[in-house]
Amino acid sequence: MAGEKRAKRLIDVAEAAGVSIATVSRVLNRPETVSPELKQRVTEILNETGFVPNGPAAALASRKTRTVGAIVPTIGNAVFADGIVALQTELHNSGYTLIIANHQYNREIELESVRALLRRGVDGFVLVGDDHLPETIQLLRSFDVPFIVTYVHESKNNIPAVGFDNELAAFQLTDYLLNLGHREFGLIANLNEPNDRVRARQNGVLRALRERKIKLPDRQIAHVPYSISSGRAALRAIKNANPDVSAVFCTQDVLAVGAIIEAQALGIDVPGDLSITGFDDLEIAGEIEPAITTIRIPTREIGRVAAGYIARLIAGHDAPQSTTVPVEMIIRESTARPAIPRRGPGRPAGTHKKG
Amino acid sequence: MAGEKRAKRLIDVAEAAGVSIATVSRVLNRPETVSPELKQRVTEILNETGFVPNGPAAALASRKTRTVGAIVPTIGNAVFADGIVALQTELHNSGYTLIIANHQYNREIELESVRALLRRGVDGFVLVGDDHLPETIQLLRSFDVPFIVTYVHESKNNIPAVGFDNELAAFQLTDYLLNLGHREFGLIANLNEPNDRVRARQNGVLRALRERKIKLPDRQIAHVPYSISSGRAALRAIKNANPDVSAVFCTQDVLAVGAIIEAQALGIDVPGDLSITGFDDLEIAGEIEPAITTIRIPTREIGRVAAGYIARLIAGHDAPQSTTVPVEMIIRESTARPAIPRRGPGRPAGTHKKG
DNA sequence: CTGAAAGCGCTTACAG
């Protein structure tokens, strides 16, 4: 049942084929430089022998690993999971392997991961967001390995970026709510830090409100963990703090799902009494009733473009300094005009029981 | 801005410290074998120099990579994503790096991934399920690298397993529905193949029904992709096929969420008119209204135990042939006694509109 | 087009 205990080496193949190891190496890596006869002879042996090259040895000799490292906050978030799948698929087509690490929103762990992957030998890095420890950037630069940032459309560190303008998207979605007539807002934001994407979204909301001279009191802002139950609790808190709130912006769909479920539990009609928006466009956003108005992030596209970028950079070409992938506002059923043309504070929306 | 173009090597550190590279290597890997003075001198240089060892060189020389490969169907599934996080965390504590690959339920791709990781140099493998290409098992065995299977509690290939009995859990959940009084069942199953976990769950349902002499006609079984919308469509199809169905077993929570949403859209009361069960216990299962009765899978626990197993096997010790982690039946609001003590086919549940 | 050989940066008996 146990097979050959020792892995086949280049020299084993070479001997069997009656050629030098250089030739075997060539048919493996640059077959076009080998004569057809030899190529075929070697290829046959290669196949029947089930030869698997020793990657570390190849990496040591060539100083290349054909490996890309992706360091994301968490693979538990569908947005990143999807992006990674696309990145991996695309990279695989270019002959690269993707190594994934996650740091759970901890920049120290991110730095440690970078170091671990650097050590392991990685030809390029894909990071998420532009908020990193200076040491991380320094380390990456000192090792002279290409890296890019994703899910943001620009970098203050001058790193090539593939993503979109979180601030603008949130601004536009808020503007849409304003145009519907909403004037009392709530904001449910993920508190994971560092998270420049969520921060940007929040800034977009605030800017839109500011431009209309609308205030967002602190009690109508909730910073909560990334979970459905947190979204529920946040909605409750905001509605308690101010029953007049008629629109709640959530920085992610997961929070919006919680907000909707809680609203229903409280007997608040969505969107009749309360409009709720999400961000990401997870599948559930389109399926839950009412379906959630949200921003669609082209995660696959980001992964695909990122793969192209990093491959180009590794090859020594340069990549555009930044690519903005298009996001899309998806209007669904969770948003509508406010029920009561707001007059003053008092009875409206938040009566929590409806006849 | 650009730092030293060439990575520091052991010899650079050795020269700076006035010792041999062997000594530097030792303080890095077996510090207890070095005298305190030298250790400290070298450690200082190591720190100020920011030395990062060349992993491939170390791997080539030592024939070890301190890397474990995990090959899962998809990281887009929260169950696997959570398990991986736990696996990674635990492995990290033992000094191992985890490399993740996903094969999208394609056994050929799985084989290819195994080969790629073998080539890259991996000390051990964690696979999902017991359904693999014979070539995959052969390859793994011939390379003499330890590997285990997870999310199943036993392996017909005699591979150490960490998981639980999918068949039994499904059997028990079905039994619970039977004890509530249900007699007309529907089954919504994920059609991803190969997927021995889902197949086992399905078998568990069928066995429970068989023992009570209850038939499950084909039209009451739906095999669908893994998505909420598929769950919705499946529920509709089953209810159309037989309005008397009073309990629907879903092989995963994601499908159950779809079923519940669709039931609500059809005006079917859950659990009043229809009981629905899930499997996995994703967060949404506990938050959606009605909350879903389901089987809780201890994903973290599986990851943790798997990490211990594989570390032990790599160290040359042996691991128990199989560990069964406990699953738990979580009774929530989506299940209840059937509304109408079933008489014959006819009007009941499926009237699709309610007063 | 092919091969002999140096070299990639470590680890690890072995000797002292």
Add this chain to the structure above:
DNA sequence: CTGAAAGCGCTTACAG
């Protein structure tokens, strides 16, 4: 406890 040196399995100028 420490060092000199062989060797891990490849790649890649270089020469022919």
